Amino acid sequence: MRPVRARVNGRERTEAVPPRLLLCDFLRARLRLTGTHVGCEHGVCGACTVLLDGEPVRSCLLFAAQIDGREVTTVEGLAPDAEHLHPVQQAFHEEHALQCGFCTPGMVMNALDFAKSHPNPSEEEVRESLEGNLCRCTGYHNIVKSIMAGARAMAGSK
Ligand code: FES
Ligand code: FES
Numbered sequence: 001m002r003p004v005r006a007r008v009n010g011r012e013r014t015e016a017v018p019p020r021l022l023l024c025d026f027l028r029a030r031l032r033l034t035g036t037h038v039g040c041e042h043g044v045c046g047a048c049t050v051l052l053d054g055e056p057v058r059s060c061l062l063f064a065a066q067i068d069g070r071e072v073t074t075v076e077g078l079a080p081d082a083e084h085l086h087p088v089q090q091a092f093h094e095e096h097a098l099q100c101g102f103c104t105p106g107m108v109m110n111a112l113d114f115a116k117s118h119p120n121p122s123e124e125e126v127r128e129s130l131e132g133n134l135c136r137c138t139g140y141h142n143i144v145k146s147i148m149a150g151a152r153a154m155a156g157s158k
Pocket of ligand 1: 037038039040041042043044045046047048049058059060061
């Protein structure tokens with residue numbers, strides 16, 4: 001077992017993990033943060049995307065031991081309180097960007113990073129940013145609209 005000490009959604013966590021335990025399995029099974037979804041398990045679909053020190057990563061391609069000393073944010077860590085959603089989550093809600101919702105957490109986590117550098121993105125820019133996130137329901141149209149709206153909301157220019 002390997003000791004892991006990390007900050008997850010603002011909370012210090014200290015756990016002992018098998019060296020080959022995947023980060024996605026650690027988050028879901030050990031910490032019960034099941035908002036991080038697992039689709040392809042080999043880095044293609046983006047459903048497992050979380051932020052590691054603020055950068056989007058695929059949690060199916062990392063070991064839990066690799067987050068030692070670092071900060072992880074999952075979709076559960078975004079809403080400011082129980083009554084309000086993060087602006088990107090709110091945009092997904094308002095633009096009807098969910099069908100089955102399986103891809104949604106990964107889409108939202110990826111969009112957060114994209115929005116930081118694109119406060120008022122074009123449709124083309126959003127579509128390019130989504131090349132690593134697959135929606136099996138193929139509801140891309142409303143997802144794109146949501147990310148455009150969410151980015152503007154994050155920038156305070158909605
Ligand atoms: S489950 Fe990680 S990229 Fe698909
Ligand atoms: S909403 Fe179903 S996979 Fe995207």
